[in-house]
Amino acid sequence: MRMAKSVSRVLIAAAMLSPAWGQPPQNAAQPETTSTVTLQNVEQRLGPFTLAGQSFTIVLHNKRIVGAPGGDFGQTLVKLEIHDQSGAVLYQKAFAYQLEGTKFQQVVTASAQLLPGENLTGLLVSYTHQPTAPGNEQSWQVFGFRNGKLALFDQPESAESAMNTPGQFIGVIARAPNGAVTMPIRGPLDTSELRVWTGEFYVIVPLRVDWRSGKLMAGQRCLETGMGGLRETGCDMRVEAERMPSSAEFNFARLFPTPEESPGTNVQHAVIKRGAHVQLLKARSIVTWTVDEDVMRIGFPNLWLKVLIDNNTENEGWIHGEQDLAAVGLLPRGPTR
Amino acid sequence: MRAFRFAAISVLLVALVGAGWWAAKNGRYQPISQRPLQQQSLATQPVSLQQLNSSQTSAPAAPTVVEATAETEQRLGPFSVAGKEYRIVLHKKKRQPGPTQETGDTVVAMEIRDAADTILYQRTFSHQSADVEFSDAWFVSAGVLTGTNGTGLLVSYDLDSEPSAPEPESSRWYQVFGVVKGKFKPFSGPILVQGEVASVDRTSKQFKTAGALDSQSDALNFKVWAHHFRLIYPVRVDWNQGKLNPAQACDTANAGGSRRSCQYAVTPADDRRTDGLTFVQLCPDSAACKNPERVLVKKDSKVELLSCATEVKWSEGITSRPTGKPDSMDDQGGISVSSDNVQLKVRVDGKEGWIHADEDFNALGLPFEQ
Numbered sequence: 001m002r003m004a005k006s007v008s009r010v011l012i013a014a015a016m017l018s019p020a021w022g023q024p025p026q027n028a029a030q031p032e033t034t035s036t037v038t039l040q041n042v043e044q045r046l047g048p049f050t051l052a053g054q055s056f057t058i059v060l061h062n063k064r065i066v067g068a069p070g071g072d073f074g075q076t077l078v079k080l081e082i083h084d085q086s087g088a089v090l091y092q093k094a095f096a097y098q099l100e101g102t103k104f105q106q107v108v109t110a111s112a113q114l115l116p117g118e119n120l121t122g123l124l125v126s127y128t129h130q131p132t133a134p135g136n137e138q139s140w141q142v143f144g145f146r147n148g149k150l151a152l153f154d155q156p157e158s159a160e161s162a163m164n165t166p167g168q169f170i171g172v173i174a175r176a177p178n179g180a181v182t183m184p185i186r187g188p189l190d191t192s193e194l195r196v197w198t199g200e201f202y203v204i205v206p207l208r209v210d211w212r213s214g215k216l217m218a219g220q221r222c223l224e225t226g227m228g229g230l231r232e233t234g235c236d237m238r239v240e241a242e243r244m245p246s247s248a249e250f251n252f253a254r255l256f257p258t259p260e261e262s263p264g265t266n267v268q269h270a271v272i273k274r275g276a277h278v279q280l281l282k283a284r285s286i287v288t289w290t291v292d293e294d295v296m297r298i299g300f301p302n303l304w305l306k307v308l309i310d311n312n313t314e315n316e317g318w319i320h321g322e323q324d325l326a327a328v329g330l331l332p333r334g335p336t337r
Numbered sequence: 338m339r340a341f342r343f344a345a346i347s348v349l350l351v352a353l354v355g356a357g358w359w360a361a362k363n364g365r366y367q368p369i370s371q372r373p374l375q376q377q378s379l380a381t382q383p384v385s386l387q388q389l390n391s392s393q394t395s396a397p398a399a400p401t402v403v404e405a406t407a408e409t410e411q412r413l414g415p416f417s418v419a420g421k422e423y424r425i426v427l428h429k430k431k432r433q434p435g436p437t438q439e440t441g442d443t444v445v446a447m448e449i450r451d452a453a454d455t456i457l458y459q460r461t462f463s464h465q466s467a468d469v470e471f472s473d474a475w476f477v478s479a480g481v482l483t484g485t486n487g488t489g490l491l492v493s494y495d496l497d498s499e500p501s502a503p504e505p506e507s508s509r510w511y512q513v514f515g516v517v518k519g520k521f522k523p524f525s526g527p528i529l530v531q532g533e534v535a536s537v538d539r540t541s542k543q544f545k546t547a548g549a550l551d552s553q554s555d556a557l558n559f560k561v562w563a564h565h566f567r568l569i570y571p572v573r574v575d576w577n578q579g580k581l582n583p584a585q586a587c588d589t590a591n592a593g594g595s596r597r598s599c600q601y602a603v604t605p606a607d608d609r610r611t612d613g614l615t616f617v618q619l620c621p622d623s624a625a626c627k628n629p630e631r632v633l634v635k636k637d638s639k640v641e642l643l644s645c646a647t648e649v650k651w652s653e654g655i656t657s658r659p660t661g662k663p664d665s666m667d668d669q670g671g672i673s674v675s676s677d678n679v680q681l682k683v684r685v686d687g688k689e690g691w692i693h694a695d696e697d698f699n700a701l702g703l704p705f706e707q
Binding site: 250252254264266267268269271323 | 614615616617628631633694695696700
């Protein structure tokens with residue numbers, strides 16, 4: 001009740017980016033009332049997670065709308081803390097929230113998991129934001145030991161800067177223009193994977209972790225030799241999806257022979273009958289890495305999905321765009337579980 | 338013995354005379370080579386406009402080929418234009434066979450003459466040397482062009498060059514002639530068209546205009562290949578001024594150089610081929626749209642071509658007489674359709690819309706142009 005009088009319908013909490021060492025965790029279940037709704041503090045604990053023999057716990061401070069109907073917009077994360085064994089707060093991050101009627105305008109959730117390497121281990125924190133602009137649904141942080149302390153690892157640089165930076169350009173697959181020859185060039189670093197929501201489905205994006213210097217890098221980049229040298233084309237990625245096929249008798253998809261739209265391309269028009277067997281083979285896109293304050297986001301500026309319809313190789317090809325993804329039952333929506 | 342030999346010869350002679358009388362009575366045993374020329378062509382040959390014209394020829398009845406380099410002559414007509422008669426005289430030589438061993442003749446010169454045999458117009462065509470990679474042959478045909486406000490002579494020029502790749506539509510030149518202020522003249526240079534004049538009556542050997550545009554001009558429609566289908570391009574024939582112009586004003590590029598597309602009628606797609614299920618993307622109007630509607634096309638779908646919007650380039654060429662240079666058509670004009678901006682309005686099983694992309698033309702089974 002301490003903020004009940006002064007809090008308006010819009011509550012903004014400032015993001016705290018620097019570590020707030022030694023602050024005690026908030027108590028759970030402290031209700032507060034805005035002009036129309038009553039908010040309740042809800043605390044969740046994730047872990048403990050053991051890194052380099054030390055134990056860490058993540059504490060999630062949520063706001064819940066009392067009496068809110070079940071659904072996705074009744075509770076949101078307002079602060080995340082990482083505690084050590086003694087309960088000291090080693091890191092905290094706050095999230096603004098905004099009420100819209102009797103629900104939150106945007107809901108933030110967080111999850112955490114160990115990021116195992118060959119010799120060292122990190123902590124991967126994943127955030128989801130719903131609803132939000134496409135490409136901003138998820139963000140990530142990786143924590144590990146730097147100079148003997150738990151710290152946030154440096155985010156991957158964008159593709160262009162990484163390609164221009166000596167020493168960053170590792171974990172690469174080079175492809176000839178016809179796509180026939182692949183030459184994996186593996187670096188000495190650990191590789192992990194991120195499950196990234198594209199707006200309609202998940203792709204598995206490799207991530208490289210340099211434990212010694214505390215840096216993250218793109219797990220792979222694919223290049224093509226062409227006019228004037230190397231050109232980044234995007235790599236194939238595994239796909240995880242939950243299709244929601246349309247009930248229409250026929251759906252229509254434009255199948256491209258290669259994941260590019262260029263003049264003169266022989267585009268095949270595939271008619272997908274209701275109940276057709278649609279296989280999602282793989283995705284391809286250049287992956288962009290964006291640093292947004294202290295989180296990283298991943299984008300796919302030109303995402304293609306390879307599909308096979310009714311096991312007929314004549315109906316195998318690359319699709320892209322909302323219309324074609326919807327035709328195979330992949331509708332635009334927020335991240336699924 | 339001598340009497341016997343005489344009797345035998347007499348019997349043989351009587352038998353031969355009898356057989357001859359029987360054959361003459363029953364009309365049999367006439368060698369094909371001795372049949373009248375007209376009977377041969379009507380019975381066995383497809384009748385082209387050129388052949389129809391040549392069948393009118395009074396003299397000589399058929400060209401005589403003497404040797405490869407010899408020139409023969411063929412007369413077309415007479416053609417009645419504005420109350421006067423004209424003939425076309427074609428000078429021909431043997432066509433070089435080339436790698437495909439072609440046979441026949443090629444036109445090397447054409448003359449249009451009046452009733453007094455005065456040459457009013459002439460054109461020459463190149464004749465190849467013996468050593469050629471392609472065998473070229475020129476063909477010339479003609480017919481009377483009948484309009485509401487006037488009549489003229491429509492001459493077409495065809496060039497056959499072998500070997501050649503198959504084309505969905507062949508190209509040829511058309512040239513309109515008429516009488517202006519008592520003088521016989523061409524209305525334009527030869528107009529190169531991938532297509533043909535829309536209205537030709539092969540039986541009466543006449544071309545017809547599509548009707549009057551005003552009191553002194555008629556529309557002459559051309560079926561022009563538009564990369565996947567044929568559009569109808571109307572050309573204004575101004576009988577008073579003796580000129581050809583596009584009948585639709587939007588065909589001309591404006592002063593700023595930007596191009597405007599016009600809407601044209603189209604011909605039905607007789608050579609459409611589809612198999613199985615596919616779809617086309619339809620936009621509500623001729624401008625490209627972001628999310629076109631996808632419409633099912635079945636093998637037995639009723640597909641109607643309604644109209645098209647595109648930019649058609651027109652050039653009237655040079656109206657003065659050809660210079661006689663080796664390039665026989667150095668005074669040519671033309672009608673051509675821009676390949677990068679063709680929109681077609683269709684109705685598929687009752688649903689109307691515009692298609693823009695090659696993939697949709699292909700999905701409809703319209704001819705594909707490499």
